[in-house]
Amino acid sequence: MKTKASIFSIISATLMISGNMIGAGMLGLPLVTGIAGFFPGILSTFIVWFFMYCTGLLFLEITLWMPDGSNVLSLSGKFFGRGGRLFSGGMFLFLYYCLMIAYLTAGAPLFAEAIRISSVGWKTFTLFGIIFIAIVAVGPKSINRVNLVLSISMVITWLLFVGKGVDQIQTPLLTYIKWSSLTFAMPVLFGAFGFHNVIPSLCTYLKRDRHAVHLAIFWGSFLPLIIYLVWQCLLIGTIPQEILAQTLEKGSSVISAFQLVTGNKSFILIGKFFAFFAIVTSMLGVSLSTVDFLGDGFNVTHRTGWKRIGLTLLTYIPPLILAQLNPNIFITILGVAGGFGEAFLNGLLPIGILWKGKYIWKHKTHIKWLENKGVLALLILYTSFVIVLEIYHLLTFK
Numbered sequence: 183m184k185t186k187a188s189i190f191s192i193i194s195a196t197l198m199i200s201g202n203m204i205g206a207g208m209l210g211l212p213l214v215t216g217i218a219g220f221f222p223g224i225l226s227t228f229i230v231w232f233f234m235y236c237t238g239l240l241f242l243e244i245t246l247w248m249p250d251g252s253n254v255l256s257l258s259g260k261f262f263g264r265g266g267r268l269f270s271g272g273m274f275l276f277l278y279y280c281l282m283i284a285y286l287t288a289g290a291p292l293f294a295e296a297i298r299i300s301s302v303g304w305k306t307f308t309l310f311g312i313i314f315i316a317i318v319a320v321g322p323k324s325i326n327r328v329n330l331v332l333s334i335s336m337v338i339t340w341l342l343f344v345g346k347g348v349d350q351i352q353t354p355l356l357t358y359i360k361w362s363s364l365t366f367a368m369p370v371l372f373g374a375f376g377f378h379n380v381i382p383s384l385c386t387y388l389k390r391d392r393h394a395v396h397l398a399i400f401w402g403s404f405l406p407l408i409i410y411l412v413w414q415c416l417l418i419g420t421i422p423q424e425i426l427a428q429t430l431e432k433g434s435s436v437i438s439a440f441q442l443v444t445g446n447k448s449f450i451l452i453g454k455f456f457a458f459f460a461i462v463t464s465m466l467g468v469s470l471s472t473v474d475f476l477g478d479g480f481n482v483t484h485r486t487g488w489k490r491i492g493l494t495l496l497t498y499i500p501p502l503i504l505a506q507l508n509p510n511i512f513i514t515i516l517g518v519a520g521g522f523g524e525a526f527l528n529g530l531l532p533i534g535i536l537w538k539g540k541y542i543w544k545h546k547t548h549i550k551w552l553e554n555k556g557v558l559a560l561l562i563l564y565t566s567f568v569i570v571l572e573i574y575h576l577l578t579f580k
Contacts, residue, residue, distance in 0.1 A: 187387075187394035195384045195395070199377045199402025201333060204409060205464025206285050207374030209435035209457055210516045211410060212417035214370045216426040218363035220356040220418045224411060226364050230371035231407045233529075233564060234378075238399045239549055240532040241378045242385070242392070247545055250386045254379070254527065255478065261535045261543075270531060271479065277523025278472045280515050281373070282501035285465040286311065287512045288435045290505070292458045304506050311502045314462070318469045319494040321486065329466050336459035343452045344412060350444060351419035358423055366430070369521030369572040370513070374410065376520070377403060378528040379471060392548065420444065433510035472497040514576075521572025529565035533558055 187195075215223025244257060254274055259267035286307060294306045317328050381395070388394040418426075421439050429439035437457045441450055473493045477485045485493060505511075537558055539545040547553045 187389050187391040191388055192394050192398055195388055195398035196402040196405070198380055198384065199398055200405045201329075201463065202377045202380050202467055203375060203403065203406040204336075204460065205374075205467075206281075206288055206435075206461050206512075207370065207516065208410070208413055208460050209288055209437060210284075210370050210513050211367075211374055212414050212421070212436045213426050213430045213439070213513060214366040214517075215364075215414055216418040216421065217423060217430060218361060218367060219359040219423075220415065222359060222361050222364055223367065223414055223418065226367050227371060227407070227410055227414070230368060230375055231403060233561065234372075234375040235400065235403050236552055236561060237528055237532050238378055238381065238403065239396065239552055240536045241381045241528070242395050242399065243547055243549055243553075244532060244535045244539060245382050245385050246390060246392060247539060250390070251382070253382050253478075254531070257535060258531060261538050270527065271475075273523055273526050274475060275472075277519055277527060278468055278475070279501050279504075280519035280523060281468050282465065282472070282498070283505045284512055284515045284519065285461050285468070286501055286505040287509050287515070289458065289461040289465065290509070292437075292454055292461070295454070296458070302509060307502055307506050307509075311498050314465060314469065315494050315498050317466070318473060318497070319491045321490065322470060325466050325470050329463055332459050332463045332466070336456060336463055339452055339456035339459060340409070340413075343449070343456050344416060346449050346452065347416045347420065350449070351416065353419070355422060356415070356419045360423075365571050365575060366517070368568050369517040369525075369575065371520065372524040372528070372568060373516050373520030375403065375406070376524045376528050378532070430513055433513050435512055469494070469497055517572055517575055521569055521575070525565050525569050525572075529568075530562065533561050533565070 211223075211227075215226060218226075244261075245252065248257060248260070254270050255267050258270035262270075290307050290310045291302050293310045294300075294302045299306055317324055377399075381399070384395055384398060388398065417436055417440065421436070421443050425439045425442055426436075429436065432438070435457065437453055440453055444450060473485065473490070476482075476493045476496055477489075480493075482489050482493065536547070536553065537555075540547050540553055541555070551557060
């Protein structure tokens, strides 16, 4: 008899996906979509969400071909050999280090302001890093407890921010359109909608119930889509395009732009708190994944005590050093993470594995239209297009 997941497990899995997606991307999206305009931004957001939803279903399918506990390394190793395993592992580490750099460069200035430090230097980055190194080094239970408090705080401040911000929207700002500027948006959107790394764990958690995981993927990704759309409407409708463009050029987060256009101190304060909570909840999740990934790579089975401290230091020290070298790299590094790391791991990799598994190794699939060669080819073309956009952005943006 086939085991089915409970409704409570499905809800928990849905929230796990949503929590994995909502993070520092919130601070970059209104900048990269706002310079193109609200309606182009909304369209590109829908397109990227649908793409990520589709590749999430592909990732689910290929995960169910494997035994419980399989991850990106075992998937790529089985279908593409040792070379595929090494390349996928390298891309995973590249993506997560990029995300850590983004969180540190966006979080450290907010942390400095909270403890009343006027300038952000290496001492601020180090102190900010040490706090989270301590939380992660203690173990998953410590991370979960801190993350629960911070997640609840993030939801409360987001609701307060939206409630206060509706009256600040200026309708004329929402009518601005510049389609050519969307070249900046899609790589960052790729980073904002990544959730595929949790699918193997959810398959185990939901007892390999395909329908249950499918529901969690849809609703877990759809909820952040709505939150992102409301967030973009609020900030694009509040901040003039020239200020968005100036902030983007400086490499800062949208909170910097927001401070320039509103004199409402409580509104600004709530926005900063929300930004901080969004960053650190994402950083804790990425830290946990990176520690586990490094533990697997170094064959550390018992990740406690000094071994866990060592893995945590490997997770934080390289991004801390790189973040201090260029504190204004926030938007650029988000684009690099999405345009290269997410595009490969959550785009080309699951598409390639499904293609090989179904059409060469003749594995059975259950996703109907999505397994069609023409559809898979379109997904490959779109992923390649986003990678080209990010290359173009890095070569031309100064």
